[in-house]
Amino acid sequence: MWTWFFQLASPPHFYRMAGSLVPWLLWPALLLILIGSWGGLVLAPADYQQGEGYRIIYVHVPSSYLSMMVYVTMAVAAGIGLIWRIKLAHAVAASCAPVGATFTAAALITGMLWGKPMWGTYWQWEPRLTSELILLFLYFGYMSLRSAFNDLNQSDRASAVLALAGVVNVPIIHFSVVWWAGLHQGPSISKIDAPSIAFEMLWPLLVMILGFTLFFLGVLAMRVRGEVLEREFHARWAQDVLRGANRVEAAG
Amino acid sequence: MNLGLGQLFWVVLQRDLMVAMRRWSDICNPVVFFVLVVSLFPLALSPRAEFLRALAPGVLWIAALLAALLSLNQLFRADIEDGTMEQMLTLPYPLGLVILAKTLAHWLVTGLPVVAVAPMLAITYHLPADAIGVLLLSLLIGTPTLSLLGSIGAALTAGLRQSGVLLALMVGPLMLPVLMLGARATDIALGGDDPTGPLYLLGALLALALSLAPPAAAVAIRISAD
Amino acid sequence: MARRRDGGSGSAELLTGTGLTLWRGANCLFEQLSFSAAPGGALLIRGPNGSGKTTLLRVIAGLTRAEEGEVQWNGAAILGRDESGRHIMAYCGHATALKPDLTTAENLRFFARLSGYPTGRLTELLAATGLTACAGLPARVLSAGQKRRAALARVLMSGAPLWLLDEPQTNLDAAGREFLARMLQEHLAGSGTAVIVAHQSIDLGTAPVTVLQMGEAA
Numbered sequence: 068m069w070t071w072f073f074q075l076a077s078p079p080h081f082y083r084m085a086g087s088l089v090p091w092l093l094w095p096a097l098l099l100i101l102i103g104s105w106g107g108l109v110l111a112p113a114d115y116q117q118g119e120g121y122r123i124i125y126v127h128v129p130s131s132y133l134s135m136m137v138y139v140t141m142a143v144a145a146g147i148g149l150i151w152r153i154k155l156a157h158a159v160a161a162s163c164a165p166v167g168a169t170f171t172a173a174a175l176i177t178g179m180l181w182g183k184p185m186w187g188t189y190w191q192w193e194p195r196l197t198s199e200l201i202l203l204f205l206y207f208g209y210m211s212l213r214s215a216f217n218d219l220n221q222s223d224r225a226s227a228v229l230a231l232a233g234v235v236n237v238p239i240i241h242f243s244v245v246w247w248a249g250l251h252q253g254p255s256i257s258k259i260d261a262p263s264i265a266f267e268m269l270w271p272l273l274v275m276i277l278g279f280t281l282f283f284l285g286v287l288a289m290r291v292r293g294e295v296l297e298r299e300f301h302a303r304w305a306q307d308v309l310r311g312a313n314r315v316e317a318a319g
Numbered sequence: 320m321n322l323g324l325g326q327l328f329w330v331v332l333q334r335d336l337m338v339a340m341r342r343w344s345d346i347c348n349p350v351v352f353f354v355l356v357v358s359l360f361p362l363a364l365s366p367r368a369e370f371l372r373a374l375a376p377g378v379l380w381i382a383a384l385l386a387a388l389l390s391l392n393q394l395f396r397a398d399i400e401d402g403t404m405e406q407m408l409t410l411p412y413p414l415g416l417v418i419l420a421k422t423l424a425h426w427l428v429t430g431l432p433v434v435a436v437a438p439m440l441a442i443t444y445h446l447p448a449d450a451i452g453v454l455l456l457s458l459l460i461g462t463p464t465l466s467l468l469g470s471i472g473a474a475l476t477a478g479l480r481q482s483g484v485l486l487a488l489m490v491g492p493l494m495l496p497v498l499m500l501g502a503r504a505t506d507i508a509l510g511g512d513d514p515t516g517p518l519y520l521l522g523a524l525l526a527l528a529l530s531l532a533p534p535a536a537a538v539a540i541r542i543s544a545d
Numbered sequence: 546m547a548r549r550r551d552g553g554s555g556s557a558e559l560l561t562g563t564g565l566t567l568w569r570g571a572n573c574l575f576e577q578l579s580f581s582a583a584p585g586g587a588l589l590i591r592g593p594n595g596s597g598k599t600t601l602l603r604v605i606a607g608l609t610r611a612e613e614g615e616v617q618w619n620g621a622a623i624l625g626r627d628e629s630g631r632h633i634m635a636y637c638g639h640a641t642a643l644k645p646d647l648t649t650a651e652n653l654r655f656f657a658r659l660s661g662y663p664t665g666r667l668t669e670l671l672a673a674t675g676l677t678a679c680a681g682l683p684a685r686v687l688s689a690g691q692k693r694r695a696a697l698a699r700v701l702m703s704g705a706p707l708w709l710l711d712e713p714q715t716n717l718d719a720a721g722r723e724f725l726a727r728m729l730q731e732h733l734a735g736s737g738t739a740v741i742v743a744h745q746s747i748d749l750g751t752a753p754v755t756v757l758q759m760g761e762a763a
Binding site (some may be wrong): 322327330334338341342397400402403405406408409410411412426475544545 | 559606607608609610630632633634635636638639640642643645646647651655656658659660661709724
């Protein structure tokens with residue numbers, strides 16, 4: 068089990084394996100997102116309260132789900148890198164941050180667009196959007212700390228500590244925001260009533276979530292490959308890869 | 320080990336307080352900044368009593384948070400630069416305890432003065448006496464939590480040259496629950512309700528920060544001193 | 546990359562480093578570096594600027610982690626203390642660990658308390674290091690050489706068996722260098738161990754000396 072693990076964590080092996088994995092993640096992701104969009108935008112009926120406007124959940128909910136999931140993935144990878152000193156784990160954490168921040172921004176923007184027809188305003192200080200905003204700050208803090216160091220090794224370990232401190236805080240922040248919002252406007256209107264949601268509305272959502280997750284994993288694999296190549300720049304295998312790439316470019 | 324853990328804590332605390340006492344500006348700056356921020360609001364908005372009263376809990380808490388953020392930058396910086404931290408790392412003592420002592424010393428010279436002048440400023444915002452009591456209590460429980468959370472960020476950025484804004488960006492979001500609970504407790508008291516709930520939660524956050532922040536900051540200091 | 550050259554005897558080896566490797570970015574500071582120093586012996590680290598001497602000393606002190614390899618003290622991974630909690634090493638880097646606003650005596654008293662040195666003997670120590678005149682002065686007005694002397698006083702107070710000194714002669718005058726040589730000779734004669742990064746030669750008397758030659762700057 069451990070030998071397998073360390074073999075996987077060896078950069079050249081990972082580079083090859085992730086490379087062959089990328090199409091197996093991205094093509095199904097595209098397919099699922101297309102099916103989900105068709106199901107959500109065409110097949111699902113209009114909501115009796117919100118009309119057609121609710122359909123933005125098919126982008127909003129997967130984005131907001133992934134914004135949290137990516138943060139947790141990042142923190143777990145950072146923790147593994149810090150404790151077991153596995154460089155690949157640090158590369159994964161580093162690659163997660165911009166992707167997660169993008170999903171968070173997408174969740175915020177779609178949330179605001181949805182807010183316009185629902186509340187009559189783009190922004191409402193309600194718990195979900197507020198938490199999402201704070202999460203965006205956490206991502207920015209992580210990324211700017213990462214870029215502040217000259218030494219990569221130091222940068223990896225320092226940002227790992229921050230990611231772990233952040234992940235301990237995320238539930239606390241979420242809980243306080245819910246409590247704070249509850250004081251101000253009473254129980255907020257839940258956007259999706261989970262039990263009562265119609266099956267025709269639900270299945271495209273689940274398909275979209277799955278599609279977005281595969282998309283994230285595919286993008287992550289691509290980013291980690293680039294990150295590993297940059298970090299191992301001086302190693303022979305990386306030089307071989309780069310020389311190969313140059314040859315292809317020269318040929319094309 | 321030549322010293323018991325309690326003695327170690329006391330020796331480090333005493334030395335940091337002594338160093339701080341030799342530099343009065345380090346003690347005065349955060350408090351003066353706190354007073355300045357609080358006095359900006361009536362000038363920028365409106366000096367009407369009932370308006371200021373409604374504003375007071377939020378403004379005082381935001382100013383306390385900003386004062387904490389600004390002062391934190393110096394928490395470990397000098398020790399990293401002058402080599403004291405290298406000594407602490409090679410001495411046979413638990414680093415977490417050293418950091419706790421240093422954080423306490425830092426709070427005593429920067430946080431406590433802020434807490435002490437807060438009631439006076441609350442009076443200028445026409446806050447009633449019982450709300451001032453709750454404000455004082457919430458700051459007394461909340462600002463040490465801010466210092467502890469900040470110690471992690473200060474430890475991470477202690478080796479970096481320009482880190483003021485970065486530090487604020489990193490630990491600011493982590494401090495938000497303390498801000499929300501503290502300001503809300505005061506607000507609830509202002510409305511005549513019972514604020515014990517959020518005060519207990521503030522206490523819980525302090526306990527959590529006391530147990531988790533020093534070890535995390537110790538790991539961070541080792542990275543920064545590398 | 547560093548090569549090892551043996552100069553002394555290798556009896557019961559107390560301090561050992563095995564297979565130490567450290568990269569800084571794409572630069573290899575040292576690879577598969579091994580060394581050892583016996584009690585009563587000194588290890589001199591030499592080499593041009595940028596060859597990783599200070600970094601190696603920091604690795605031994607546990608301040609920087611090597612990517613591979615381990616530094617051992619009495620057969621166990623080196624930490625700040627041994628099983629009985631005794632203070633093992635006195636590290637003296639480029640920075641002197643003096644607070645500019647405290648007096649020399651106050652600065653040293655702090656470390657005396659931390660390392661269990663009787664504070665009553667501080668006056669004696671200040672006299673020995675030639676710092677009596679500046680005992681009451683804030684450390685910020687001290688000359689660089691006086692600060693270095695204060696740092697050496699801290700090493701003497703530690704009572705640690707292993708001294709890690711990074712260019713200890715820097716800024717010292719002739720008398721200071723002589724004092725340093727004498728204190729090192731006494732330390733080694735009392736079966737202490739010292740690892741010294743040095744450009745100039747230090748007279749270590751009859752103590753066995755191993756020279757670790759670090760390579761060209763990468």
